[in-house]
Amino acid sequence: xxxxxxxxxxxxxxxxxxxxxxxxxxxxxxxxxxxxxxxxxxxxxxxxxxxxxxxxxxxxxxxxxxxxxxxxxxxxxxxxxxxxxxxxxxxxxxxxxxxxxxxxxxxxxxxxxxxxxxxxxxxxxxxxxxxxxxxxxxxxxxxxxxxxxxxxxxxxxxxxxxxxxxxxxxxxxxxxxxxxxxxxxxxxxxxxxxxxxxxxxxxxxxxxxxxxxxxxxxxxxxxxxxxxxxxxxxxxxxxxxxxxxxxxxxxxxxxxxxxxxxxxxxxxxxxxxxxxxxxxxxxxxxxxxxxxxxxxxxxxxxxxxxxxxxxxxxxxxxxxxxxxxxxxxxxxxxxxxxxxxxxxxxxxxxx
Amino acid sequence: xxxxxxxxxxxxxxxxxxxxxxxxxxxxxxxxxxxxxxxxxxxxxxxxxxxxxxxxxxxxxxxxxxxxxxxxxxxxxxxxxxxxxxxxxxxxxxxxxxxxxxxxxxxxxxxxxxxxxxxxxxxxxxxxxxxxxxxxxxxxxxxxxxxxxxxxxxxxxxxxxxxxxxxxxxxxxxxxxxxxxxxxxxxxxxxxxxxxxxxxxxxxxxxxxxxxxxxxxxxxxxxxxxxxxxxxxxxxxxxxxxxxxxxxxxxxxxxxxxxxxxxxxxxxxxxxxxxxxxxxxxxxxxxxxxxxxxxxxxxxxxxxxxxxxxxxxxxxxxxxxxxxxxxxxxxxxxxxxxxxxxxxxxxxxxx
Numbered sequence: 001x002x003x004x005x006x007x008x009x010x011x012x013x014x015x016x017x018x019x020x021x022x023x024x025x026x027x028x029x030x031x032x033x034x035x036x037x038x039x040x041x042x043x044x045x046x047x048x049x050x051x052x053x054x055x056x057x058x059x060x061x062x063x064x065x066x067x068x069x070x071x072x073x074x075x076x077x078x079x080x081x082x083x084x085x086x087x088x089x090x091x092x093x094x095x096x097x098x099x100x101x102x103x104x105x106x107x108x109x110x111x112x113x114x115x116x117x118x119x120x121x122x123x124x125x126x127x128x129x130x131x132x133x134x135x136x137x138x139x140x141x142x143x144x145x146x147x148x149x150x151x152x153x154x155x156x157x158x159x160x161x162x163x164x165x166x167x168x169x170x171x172x173x174x175x176x177x178x179x180x181x182x183x184x185x186x187x188x189x190x191x192x193x194x195x196x197x198x199x200x201x202x203x204x205x206x207x208x209x210x211x212x213x214x215x216x217x218x219x220x221x222x223x224x225x226x227x228x229x230x231x232x233x234x235x236x237x238x239x240x241x242x243x244x245x246x247x248x249x250x251x252x253x254x255x256x257x258x259x260x261x262x263x264x265x266x267x268x269x270x271x272x273x274x275x276x277x278x279x280x281x282x283x284x285x286x287x288x289x290x291x292x293x294x295x296x297x298x299x300x301x302x303x304x305x306x307x308x309x310x311x312x313x314x315x316x317x318x319x320x321x322x323x324x325x326x327x328x329x330x331x332x333x334x335x336x337x338x339x340x341x342x343x344x345x346x347x348x349x350x351x
Numbered sequence: 352x353x354x355x356x357x358x359x360x361x362x363x364x365x366x367x368x369x370x371x372x373x374x375x376x377x378x379x380x381x382x383x384x385x386x387x388x389x390x391x392x393x394x395x396x397x398x399x400x401x402x403x404x405x406x407x408x409x410x411x412x413x414x415x416x417x418x419x420x421x422x423x424x425x426x427x428x429x430x431x432x433x434x435x436x437x438x439x440x441x442x443x444x445x446x447x448x449x450x451x452x453x454x455x456x457x458x459x460x461x462x463x464x465x466x467x468x469x470x471x472x473x474x475x476x477x478x479x480x481x482x483x484x485x486x487x488x489x490x491x492x493x494x495x496x497x498x499x500x501x502x503x504x505x506x507x508x509x510x511x512x513x514x515x516x517x518x519x520x521x522x523x524x525x526x527x528x529x530x531x532x533x534x535x536x537x538x539x540x541x542x543x544x545x546x547x548x549x550x551x552x553x554x555x556x557x558x559x560x561x562x563x564x565x566x567x568x569x570x571x572x573x574x575x576x577x578x579x580x581x582x583x584x585x586x587x588x589x590x591x592x593x594x595x596x597x598x599x600x601x602x603x604x605x606x607x608x609x610x611x612x613x614x615x616x617x618x619x620x621x622x623x624x625x626x627x628x629x630x631x632x633x634x635x636x637x638x639x640x641x642x643x644x645x646x647x648x649x650x651x652x653x654x655x656x657x658x659x660x661x662x663x664x665x666x667x668x669x670x671x672x673x674x675x676x677x678x679x680x681x682x683x684x685x686x687x688x689x690x691x692x693x694x695x696x697x698x699x700x701x702x
Contacts, residue, residue: 093590094613099640101640166642239445262445263453280643281624281628282627286646289646291517291643292631292644294640295640296638
């Protein structure tokens with residue numbers, strides 16, 4: 001089958017690999033309906049050292065179950081499923097606390113534990129915890145818009161939702177979203193779902209911020225750095241935002257975040273941080289009692305509710321996809337997203 | 352009058368200065384009943400560069416009102432008051448949100464805005480917001496234990512309480528407290544007040560951890576660093592603490608904190624951080640969705656309730672004071688606390 005591997009910065013290739021097989025009785029094998037490229041895939045696209053073996057890529061998927069292991073109880077051949085970007089048993093102590101990305105039997109795709117999902121087929125470990133069936137939808141006849149919105153639940157929308165959820169937004173609060181990528185826009189949509197009042201979107205790509213406005217952003221700030229901080233302070237009566245959702249992961253976005261957060265407010269990060277150390281002392285967080293939250297989204301915790309919201313039309317998170325390609329065009333899709341010619345690219349192996 | 356100044360690391364002196372006078376109609380002048388030396392006073396005691404003019408020291412006080420400015424409405428001459436370690440109007444937007452240490456008209460003692468409180472008299476800015484009368488107590492006849500507990504409310508106990516409060520402890524949760532200084536021990540007492548289950552106190556001074564046990568610590572871990580982390584993980588079934596209260600402010604205490612916090616748990620800091628940058632990336636906070644909270648305690652927000660708890664005997668936070676000295680012995684008190692010969696020293700200007 002065809003699968004996506006990265007061999008160094010900027011070097012993405014489609015290669016032929018053996019079709020996956022059941023390895024554990026808790027595994028399932030699924031056939032890809034749609035996959036996609038993530039903003040976080042661009043981090044290694046910028047920095048991965050050249051390597052002979054390559055990294056197996058991809059962690060977002062909607063698929064049809066082809067085969068299940070002997071211990072899989074909730075899924076059967078033919079089920080149409082959404083696959084969260086991390087796998088988990090959904091039963092361990094941390095899963096029960098809603099922290100599935102810390103599952104004691106969990107892990108990440110594109111690692112020695114499990115291959116990446118930008119491929120024709122995939123092995124899903126801990127399948128009972130790691131894939132959720134979508135009731136009443138046949139992927140062969142479903143609209144492309146519905147498929148996009150379901151695919152968006154595997155990572156991007158529920159990552160934006162996680163930022164808003166961990167910030168415990170209270171009704172009417174002012175929320176600033178740093179970053180107009182697909183996760184940032186999703187955070188705008190989620191913040192409105194959770195009752196935000198004013199929503200300030202910090203981003204400078206008008207086609208993207210237009211979708212942000214459609215999803216509920218009341219203000220857009222194109223300026224960055226100190227200028228951007230000044231603008232947000234003006235928009236908040238000099239007080240700052242109760243909640244800042246940081247959806248980038250680079251240091252300037254974090255610095256902007258603690259510049260605009262209100263005393264006692266919270267910065268919730270879901271952009272994978274490209275730094276380990278950062279300011280948190282008296283001059284950044286401590287002095288104004290600013291709180292910090294966030295991490296890898298436990299998509300599984302939110303997935304069933306979100307599937308219902310997509311099916312009943314409450315949310316349309318699939319609008320972040322502005323291009324659809326076949327697997328052979330995935331390397332070009334990385335390049336297009338990196339050049340910001342595309343917001344987020346969906347992959348249809350049938351093309 | 353006599354007042355305490357610091358002229359460099361290790362150089363504390365009692366000097367004669369003019370008695371303070373009303374400067375603003377919102378000021379009050381108070382006569383010190385008791386003051387004390389704070390763990391945070393030891394930070395400049397270690398690092399202050401030598402200076403000719405000196406720093407006015409002290410920020411914890413119980414006192415009797417001598418005179419009030421024309422605009423002061425809630426206090427009158429003769430009132431016995433507790434003075435929180437920061438001043439505030441208690442009416443601005445941040446005060447209303449319970450973030451009095453971010454008051455737009457607030458500030459700190461021992462700065463050009465207001466002299467320090469280790470002195471015979473003090474000027475209290477924004478007196479209506481910055482001093483709370485204790486009903487029905489005459490400081491001339493009150494027991495020394497009661498005075499100690501009321502004095503502890505001006506900073507140390509309510510700073511420990513703030514750590515626990517910002518962590519939003521849920522009933523039965525496991526709480527680890529890093530540091531067996533007076534704030535750490537206060538955090539133990541506060542955590543029990545807020546419903547903590549297991550309370551693990553990390554400290555190695557047995558006389559101190561004994562008071563921690565009396566106040567509710569169920570376990571004491573004397574080990575530090577990696578060994579300390581291992582011990583706490585053993586005590587928590589390998590899962591970590593839901594809540595970590597960091598009451599030191601030095602980097603090793605912070606590192607210990609993210610080592611023992613549970614996925615999805617929270618580190619709440621009230622030790623004034625002696626660092627600006629620290630790890631918060633994937634390997635420390637982000638990867639396990641650990642949250643960070645804390646900052647200068649808005650003592651004023653909690654003070655009225657805490658005064659009642661002291662008066663009705665629910666809490667006895669004054670037990671952190673293990674020595675009482677006159678003003679002339681304050682330099683020796685700094686030295687004793689620095690050498691850990693004393694946990695916390697109370698100052699009685701009448702001695």
